[in-house]
Amino acid sequence: MSNLMTGAEIVFKVLEDQNVKHIFGYPGGAVLPIYDELKNHKKIKHILVRHEQGAGHAAEGYARSSGKPGVLLVTSGPGATNAVTALTDAYMDSVPLVCITGQVPTHLIGTDAFQECDTTGITRPCTKHNWLVKDVNKLSSTLHKAFEVATTGRPGPVLIDIPKDIQFKKGKYIKAKELIKKNNKSVIKFNGQDNSIEKAVALIKKSSKPIFYTGGGVINSGPRATELLRKLISITGFPITSTLQGLGAFPGEDNQFLGMLGMHGTYEANNAMHDCDLMINVGARFDDRITGKIDEFSPKSKKIHIDIDPSSINKNVKVDLAIVGDVKLVLDKLISGIQERYPNFAESNKQEISSWWKQIENWRKKNSLGFSNSKEIIKPQYAVQRLYELTKAQDTFITTEVGQHQMWAAQHYKFDKPNRWMTSGGLGTMGYGLPAAIGVQIANPEKLVIDIAGEASVLMTMQEMSTAVQYNLPIKIFILNNQYMGMVRQWQELLHEKNYSESYTAALPDFVKLAEAYGCIGIRAKKPEELDEKIGEMLSVNRPVIFDCVVDKVENCYPMIPSGKPHNQMLLGDQDKEDEISEEGKVLV
Amino acid sequence: MVKSAYSISTKKEKIENHIIVVWVDNEAGVLARVIGLFSGRGYNIDSLAVAEVDKKKNISRITISTSGTTQVLQQIKLQLGKLIPVHKVADFPKNKKTLLREMALLKVVSSKTKLEKARKLCKKYKYTILDKTDKSFVLEISALKKDIDELVKKLQPMGLASTSRTGVVAMTKGSEIYKQN
Numbered sequence: 001m002s003n004l005m006t007g008a009e010i011v012f013k014v015l016e017d018q019n020v021k022h023i024f025g026y027p028g029g030a031v032l033p034i035y036d037e038l039k040n041h042k043k044i045k046h047i048l049v050r051h052e053q054g055a056g057h058a059a060e061g062y063a064r065s066s067g068k069p070g071v072l073l074v075t076s077g078p079g080a081t082n083a084v085t086a087l088t089d090a091y092m093d094s095v096p097l098v099c100i101t102g103q104v105p106t107h108l109i110g111t112d113a114f115q116e117c118d119t120t121g122i123t124r125p126c127t128k129h130n131w132l133v134k135d136v137n138k139l140s141s142t143l144h145k146a147f148e149v150a151t152t153g154r155p156g157p158v159l160i161d162i163p164k165d166i167q168f169k170k171g172k173y174i175k176a177k178e179l180i181k182k183n184n185k186s187v188i189k190f191n192g193q194d195n196s197i198e199k200a201v202a203l204i205k206k207s208s209k210p211i212f213y214t215g216g217g218v219i220n221s222g223p224r225a226t227e228l229l230r231k232l233i234s235i236t237g238f239p240i241t242s243t244l245q246g247l248g249a250f251p252g253e254d255n256q257f258l259g260m261l262g263m264h265g266t267y268e269a270n271n272a273m274h275d276c277d278l279m280i281n282v283g284a285r286f287d288d289r290i291t292g293k294i295d296e297f298s299p300k301s302k303k304i305h306i307d308i309d310p311s312s313i314n315k316n317v318k319v320d321l322a323i324v325g326d327v328k329l330v331l332d333k334l335i336s337g338i339q340e341r342y343p344n345f346a347e348s349n350k351q352e353i354s355s356w357w358k359q360i361e362n363w364r365k366k367n368s369l370g371f372s373n374s375k376e377i378i379k380p381q382y383a384v385q386r387l388y389e390l391t392k393a394q395d396t397f398i399t400t401e402v403g404q405h406q407m408w409a410a411q412h413y414k415f416d417k418p419n420r421w422m423t424s425g426g427l428g429t430m431g432y433g434l435p436a437a438i439g440v441q442i443a444n445p446e447k448l449v450i451d452i453a454g455e456a457s458v459l460m461t462m463q464e465m466s467t468a469v470q471y472n473l474p475i476k477i478f479i480l481n482n483q484y485m486g487m488v489r490q491w492q493e494l495l496h497e498k499n500y501s502e503s504y505t506a507a508l509p510d511f512v513k514l515a516e517a518y519g520c521i522g523i524r525a526k527k528p529e530e531l532d533e534k535i536g537e538m539l540s541v542n543r544p545v546i547f548d549c550v551v552d553k554v555e556n557c558y559p560m561i562p563s564g565k566p567h568n569q570m571l572l573g574d575q576d577k578e579d580e581i582s583e584e585g586k587v588l589v
Numbered sequence: 590m591v592k593s594a595y596s597i598s599t600k601k602e603k604i605e606n607h608i609i610v611v612w613v614d615n616e617a618g619v620l621a622r623v624i625g626l627f628s629g630r631g632y633n634i635d636s637l638a639v640a641e642v643d644k645k646k647n648i649s650r651i652t653i654s655t656s657g658t659t660q661v662l663q664q665i666k667l668q669l670g671k672l673i674p675v676h677k678v679a680d681f682p683k684n685k686k687t688l689l690r691e692m693a694l695l696k697v698v699s700s701k702t703k704l705e706k707a708r709k710l711c712k713k714y715k716y717t718i719l720d721k722t723d724k725s726f727v728l729e730i731s732a733l734k735k736d737i738d739e740l741v742k743k744l745q746p747m748g749l750a751s752t753s754r755t756g757v758v759a760m761t762k763g764s765e766i767y768k769q770n
Contacts, residue, residue, distance in 0.1 A: 124622060125629050129673040311667035314660060
């Protein structure tokens, strides 16, 4: 029969049918037949990374900045285990990834063969679903199903483990359309047929202290959800705050936006969450970094929760009204629900919430993101602010690593579009930002892509600079270098009697020389007065840059809700810290 | 003193016992997915019973006896429902509407007099003798957990040598069934 294809051919046929343009990967023994086939598929470009974790994060950056699933291809054993961190990261942050792993031939499975590991066993808890394909005739249907699972419902990573003999074997190819959609739970039905929308409208009308609390679900729902959210905020006149992952769904500089909430959120956002009488959660999940002390979380409010994942409802916080569905569909109904009953709602309701807004303005006056700047030394907040001012005119994509720099970036870089902000929120993976920037740049070739990094994080995946150079990806690695694992240092200062145990990196590389060694540009800024010029220099080159921004070593990230505290007990700065610790001792944290 | 723990909940809620029944595709690794979900998220499994129930549709039925707060039990059901090979999740209330059964095989090895005494102790229960020698017998009992617990306790001084028990299985009373998707 002529229409039989090898397993390796089937893999590429599926990728082509799924409109995949880029895959991130690293070859090895158990995927060689697939790599052998690569040359016959010019439409698919393979990006060779330097470590499989890098492939995973690059695929995440690609997915989050493009709205398309990220695809990675790695070998068995260490190839698969190296990808586990990225898969877990994608699982926590709901990023659609399709990970194809090679496996030892079926007859060797279970014999502790060379580079064998129980890939589906290891990745079971960090994927939406995974498959070990032992029959080549099931390969195409499994791969198509994998794309469907990854991209529908609440998105997430999936993995397909393909033994080497299956890659060689010939089998039938089945198109995605011909697959019978049985047991399809990925499509969450929402038609607004129950009266939940009416109930929500009634709660909205009744409220005098409302707040919208929005998250990554808005971004994941696509550009239409962002448009609808903006419309909803405008027709209600309500204040809005966002989680780390939701930044960009609503313009960061808009007056109705209170900034990010949570552990390092603004004073006004957290106090508004605490004191509100109506909280409307759109696509967020009441994470512990958001809620603080759960028993005292927003005690007086009615809570509406809009989420595509039914298991997010009542998981951490009990809500009064749950609406399970895709954000864009729910918001569409909610907007028409409000407009039908109360045309001109924002105007007619203005009086109702005017004292609430007055209260919010009072909180705003605290200027909780303020910091005391210096003429001698670059303050990290100042560096992010200058970076923002000098790049906001162009369509800029920001990735980050994890730690203080990440929070400063979230606080001081203002986003006005979705899919421009890629950060590891749930898992908190140091080393995410550099490979993610590579993926973002691949998906957005002409755009400015900056990884706002910490020197400790970026060293975890630094080898991917080599990838950036190979593919001429002009990513900018903007390192806020304080020589400490800054967030660890901050916690040790505040909560562990200044015992700076192992949080200082005594031997750092010279980042400028390191840049040169990789074949890219190295720039260093040490003084506040040279910062603008050096940033300008970074932006003017169309090549990858490592920017070593030498900042204050001991700056802390404020505001901060110490863990175990509710939203209305924030530390606003070093002054607060001293007061609280001397008065109440350390029991508070 | 907790220095930097995450927020600690101070609320104490009532722990309830439930029977969760899950219909799944009978495929490799499906039990590991279900069990892994319980261990990974810190849910309890008090007992477990699993077997294929529909050969044609390739469906297995997993019966899990579990305990937790109302919130945890709701999470268990919703999280199970998200697993791809899971067709349907049902929560069987532990009340008069639900039939519950466990089965046990018990081997008693003892002297003749003690064996006789043991047989007398069993009288109260419905059981079947499956195997008998001068020194031993093996009985099968199908009953509620508490009855089996009770019998096991009584047989222990009589020379109970080996106990093999299944997890609980459940069925609703009356004509009503949980429809599978």
